[in-house]
Amino acid sequence: MSTAKHHHTPDWAAIRADFPVLDQKVHGKQLVYLDNAATSQKPLPVLNALRRYYEHDNANVHRGIHELSNRATAGFEAARERAAKFLNARAKEEIIFTRGTTEGINLVAHAWAGTHLKAGDKILLTEMEHHSNIVPWQLVAERTGAKLLYVPVTGDEGLLDLTHFDKLLKEGVKLFAVTHISNTLGTVNPVADLCHRAREHGVVTLVDAAQSAGHCPVDVQAIGCDFLAMSGHKTCGPTGIGVLYGRKERLEKMAPYQGGGEMISHVGFFKTEWNIVPHKFEAGTPDISGAVGLHAAMDYLDKIGRAAIFKHDCELAAYAYERLASLGRIRLFGPKTNHAGLVSFLLDDVHAHDVVTFADRLGVALRGGHHCNQPLMHKLGVESTARASFYFYNTPAEVDRLIEVIGEIRKFFTPKH
Amino acid sequence: MFEDLNDLYQQVILDHSRSPRNFKKLDGANRVAHGHNPLCGDRITIYLHLDGDVISDISFEGSGCAISKASASVMTTTLKGKTIAEAQKMFGQFRELVTTEKADSEELGKLAVFAGVHKFPARVKCAILAWHALVSALEGRPCTVTTEENPTVPKP
Numbered sequence: 001m002s003t004a005k006h007h008h009t010p011d012w013a014a015i016r017a018d019f020p021v022l023d024q025k026v027h028g029k030q031l032v033y034l035d036n037a038a039t040s041q042k043p044l045p046v047l048n049a050l051r052r053y054y055e056h057d058n059a060n061v062h063r064g065i066h067e068l069s070n071r072a073t074a075g076f077e078a079a080r081e082r083a084a085k086f087l088n089a090r091a092k093e094e095i096i097f098t099r100g101t102t103e104g105i106n107l108v109a110h111a112w113a114g115t116h117l118k119a120g121d122k123i124l125l126t127e128m129e130h131h132s133n134i135v136p137w138q139l140v141a142e143r144t145g146a147k148l149l150y151v152p153v154t155g156d157e158g159l160l161d162l163t164h165f166d167k168l169l170k171e172g173v174k175l176f177a178v179t180h181i182s183n184t185l186g187t188v189n190p191v192a193d194l195c196h197r198a199r200e201h202g203v204v205t206l207v208d209a210a211q212s213a214g215h216c217p218v219d220v221q222a223i224g225c226d227f228l229a230m231s232g233h234k235t236c237g238p239t240g241i242g243v244l245y246g247r248k249e250r251l252e253k254m255a256p257y258q259g260g261g262e263m264i265s266h267v268g269f270f271k272t273e274w275n276i277v278p279h280k281f282e283a284g285t286p287d288i289s290g291a292v293g294l295h296a297a298m299d300y301l302d303k304i305g306r307a308a309i310f311k312h313d314c315e316l317a318a319y320a321y322e323r324l325a326s327l328g329r330i331r332l333f334g335p336k337t338n339h340a341g342l343v344s345f346l347l348d349d350v351h352a353h354d355v356v357t358f359a360d361r362l363g364v365a366l367r368g369g370h371h372c373n374q375p376l377m378h379k380l381g382v383e384s385t386a387r388a389s390f391y392f393y394n395t396p397a398e399v400d401r402l403i404e405v406i407g408e409i410r411k412f413f414t415p416k417h
Numbered sequence: 418m419f420e421d422l423n424d425l426y427q428q429v430i431l432d433h434s435r436s437p438r439n440f441k442k443l444d445g446a447n448r449v450a451h452g453h454n455p456l457c458g459d460r461i462t463i464y465l466h467l468d469g470d471v472i473s474d475i476s477f478e479g480s481g482c483a484i485s486k487a488s489a490s491v492m493t494t495t496l497k498g499k500t501i502a503e504a505q506k507m508f509g510q511f512r513e514l515v516t517t518e519k520a521d522s523e524e525l526g527k528l529a530v531f532a533g534v535h536k537f538p539a540r541v542k543c544a545i546l547a548w549h550a551l552v553s554a555l556e557g558r559p560c561t562v563t564t565e566e567n568p569t570v571p572k573p
């Protein structure tokens with residue numbers, strides 16, 4: 001189960017066969033799926049778990065006294081335990097099921113920041129955050145009068161400029177929220193070090209693990225964060241389910257997020273007592289099948305080993321980076337070394353949007369645009385980039401295909417004399 | 418082999434995207450409007466000189482993909498000398514063309530090269546961006562319009 005036991009190289013070709021969706025043609029060409037940072041594909045064990053749940057166990061959780069309800073509840077709570085292990089949380093009570101990273105961050109912004117911040121307090125973010133780790137804080141700032149500060153990004157190589165980090169932390173910062181891996185730059189931030197330094201100043205920390213949880217080992221105790229948010233759909237799980245980890249002491253002092261069923265212990269007409277953590281934060285019928293599917297996804301990933309997955313992703317990205325660089329007349333973003341499994345680029349002569357449309361017709365799925373990083377794009381002085389993002393089922397041959405396709409694109413758009 | 422792509426990126430379009438016409442700030446413009454496509458970050462500014470209800474001069478500036486740039490460029494060459502009512506009617510026909518291909522291409526003249534766009538739903542907004550900005554300039558709304566809005570074409 002644990003990643004450490006798997007020293008051998010996984011059989012990537014056999015693993016790829018677990019993903020039926022990859023075996024198809026689009027526009028008459030073999031699909032090459034390189035948009036994994038947007039969402040990952042789902043392996044058969046996850047699809048089977050969803051089907052098995054609906055065929056055998058479907059019922060509502062925590063309320064029924066009948067057999068199916070007991071099974072559904074057991075499945076849902078087993079998924080919580082699995083998620084706790086996946087992130088190395090101390091207890092399953094530290095795991096809240098959400099719709100995804102976005103909802104996890106909004107939950108903290110609402111239930112923690114909304115009641116713990118006052119006018120003049122500072123929220124420290126970084127310039128490479130996804131919109132979902134910026135906008136919820138802007139809303140909180142508006143409500144509470146708190147102010148936003150940003151750790152700068154150095155430029156195209158996309159590293160955090162930490163020169164003034166400790167000084168910034170001392171300026172009345174109450175919360176520091178940072179992405180583990182940048183979805184545009186591929187930067188891997190030293191989150192354990194950053195959270196450690198933040199804690200020394202009594203600052204509460206949140207890590208956006210949307211791009212990391214399914215790609216590399218993530219250990220909330222080693223990172224030392226107070227909160228960590230992730231999405232199931234980027235980690236081989238279904239859409240609609242995500243996990244928020246919260247340090248138990250913090251969760252216990254937090255206001256509820258949404259009101260409704262499940263999150264209460266007693267409701268009167270005028271007053272209500274909250275349920276215990278984590279149920280207090282899970283109002284309404286949750287995404288039960290999603291949790292069951294995510295459980296299967298976490299088992300699947302850890303059977304391969306996330307350390308091996310990360311190595312594979314990074315090697316593909318490094319290979320893609322090198323081959324793209326050798327094409328010339330191209331601007332590449334993100335660090336030159338220690339690059340996570342994605343590469344953002346801009347051809348000097350063809351707009352990203354045209355690259356992505358053209359590549360799609362040749363079977364290669366890329367993403368083009370601002371990647372929900374508009375402030376970062378503005379800082380880098382670009383409107384959009386094209387992005388190829390990899391996962392463990394991608395192959396070096398697919399990188400070669402990408403390079404070949406870019407060659408075709410260049411040929412097409414170069415004026416013929 | 419690239420049939421759809423050749424339809425989308427007609428030579429005329431590639432030519433206009435590489436060397437856009439009327440690509441400058443218009444000195445003495447009496448109407449200006451900005452267009453922004455938040456999906457891909459394309460930005461465009463349309464400058465107009467209106468003489469009564471006649472577009473006596475028109476130009477644009479901005480950055481964007483081949484489709485949005487060429488669309489703006491071809492639009493400026495088509496609209497010089499047209500009345501406001503004629504321009505608005507053309508917008509309606511152009512939108513019809515790029516979403517359904519069912520438009521009278523004879524009336525649209527050179528704009529008909531954008532017929533291939535309808536096979537690429539994700540690119541319709543690129544083709545229409547300049548026109549959104551145009552309509553807002555004609556209406557004297559200098560604000561930034563985005564392709565997420567759906568400005569109704571005023572009746573001529």
Ligand SMILES: Cc1ncc(COP(=O)(O)O)c(C=O)c1O
Nearest residue numbers: 100101102130132183208210231
């Ligand atoms: C770094 C990062 N944070 C947050 C998110 C938001 O994730 P979701 O849309 O699953 O809530 C994403 C997804 O694109 C992301 O890449």
